[in-house]
Amino acid sequence: MSFKYPLSFPVFEGNEKKYSNKAIEAGHLATYGEFIPKFERKLAREMHSHQAVALNSGTSALHLAMVLLGIGPGDEVICQSFTFCASANPIVYLGAKPIFVDSEKDTWNMCPELLEDAILSRIDQGKKPKAIVTVHLFGMPAKMNEILEIAGKYQIPVLEDAAEAVGSKYFGKFCGAIGKMGVYSFNGNKIITTGGGGALISDDVYLIEKAKYLSTQAREDLPYYHHLEIGFNYKMNNLAAAIGLAQLEQLNAWVKKRRLINQRYRELLDGFPGITFQEEPEGSYSNYWLSTILIDPDTNGISNDKLRVIFLKNDIETRFLWKPLHLQPVFKDMPYYGGNVSECLFKNGLCLPSSVTLTLDDQKLVVSHIEKELIKTLG
Incomplete structure (x- = not known):
């Protein structure tokens, strides 16, 4: 598709x-x-x-x-x-x-x-x-x-x-x-x-x-x-x-562009309740291959799947974050060490369009659909 x-x-x-x-x-x-x-x-x-x-x-x-x-x-x-x-x-x-x-x-x-x-x-x-x-x-x-x-x-x-x-x-x-x-x-x-x-x-x-x-x-x-x-x-x-x-x-040019795209999303979504980003700790320099967000439904009343469907109807491709391997049926019998961090990331995360061809106007359009849904939900 x-x-x-x-x-x-x-x-x-x-x-x-x-x-x-x-x-x-x-x-x-x-x-x-x-x-x-x-x-x-x-x-x-x-x-x-x-x-x-x-x-x-x-x-x-x-x-x-x-x-x-x-x-x-x-x-x-x-x-x-x-x-x-x-x-x-x-x-x-x-x-x-x-x-x-x-x-x-x-x-x-x-x-x-x-x-x-x-x-x-x-x-x-x-x-x-x-x-x-x-x-x-x-x-x-x-x-x-x-x-x-x-x-x-x-x-x-x-x-x-x-x-x-x-x-x-x-x-x-x-x-x-x-x-x-x-x-x-x-x-x-x-x-x-x-x-x-x-x-x-x-x-x-x-x-x-x-x-x-x-x-x-x-x-x-x-x-x-x-x-x-x-x-x-x-x-x-x-x-x-x-x-x-x-x-x-x-x-090098494309890494700079992907980082710019990520920065624009952060600026455009700044202040939106319940929307956070994958952070870049000190010493790290990400190529931001994909810009990703977490959506807190307890704060804003919307889910990653609801947004995915809205984007799909508007010809915008998004994707869930990876489903943890220890939750995959094919690996169900394998040992696992940890809690529910990766599970929560999967349940709440979404990857946004991140192609190097993306313009500022394109990103504003993407963000506008999130804004409309937040207004509808929170009033």
Whole structure:
């Protein structure tokens, strides 16, 4: 379904056509061609990471990261509950068990105190977690200093799911380049896109070289097909990399625009009863991939679903915040540590249109529907 005011729509205003035409003219459309290494090098430079490998999705990147850490059947991996299912699905692919942890109220990301509770509990039960998957939700950095301190105490590697946080920073470091490994998504609705794609980054050269090897079916460097390990068909294709390179050239401008859009929403909704925003703690710099609000029905008498339906009738796309994974039927038997923070965020939250093409007048229109409903409800 298309909307006049979409949630997050891709924009192609740079060298996308030029680079993709060059890839087509060269006949290099698959996993060979000049744009794959160019995209990988530029991504690594932009994120201040040593190396990157371009892959066909963020989920593939996270799965590959777990393979590199040796996660397998019977292992346990701690995962943020308040996130998309792709953060946890690769754990299950490998026969391991996700252990879910609730969020904290500041960033809506993994709560460090509950993380340590979960680690100690699993150790007491004879199962030290093999890894920690923390997410930078909607572009907002998680509390990485505290998380890394706890992870270091128990010598557990941290995988950063920065699928939504390309360009976000935490105390000057780019999200994705802080933990052991980081993953990005370049899906069609992300801040930069390759259509469908992702990447894995790390300062560990061995891990990235191993990832490149495994992502192309673990082919040995021989004049015939020879395989010593099971590999994956995860490599990004050259045409997608061509588009990604052009998008990456515009990343800084688009982060600024998304932050401007978020600031405008804050100004336009300032003083509206029962409407609050995801906050940006000191040291955090969010790309504000999506601008999100919480709606308190006890204060203003309206709900996130009521607003969603109103927006839908007016050709405006909105979306609930993520339904916590520990509440998903597919994960109902998995352990969970925490209270109801993520559940309350899901019940009260809404993502607003955040495309870089959004004008001030567009945002005023979006906000006008909230204002009309508040006037109707509160008088």
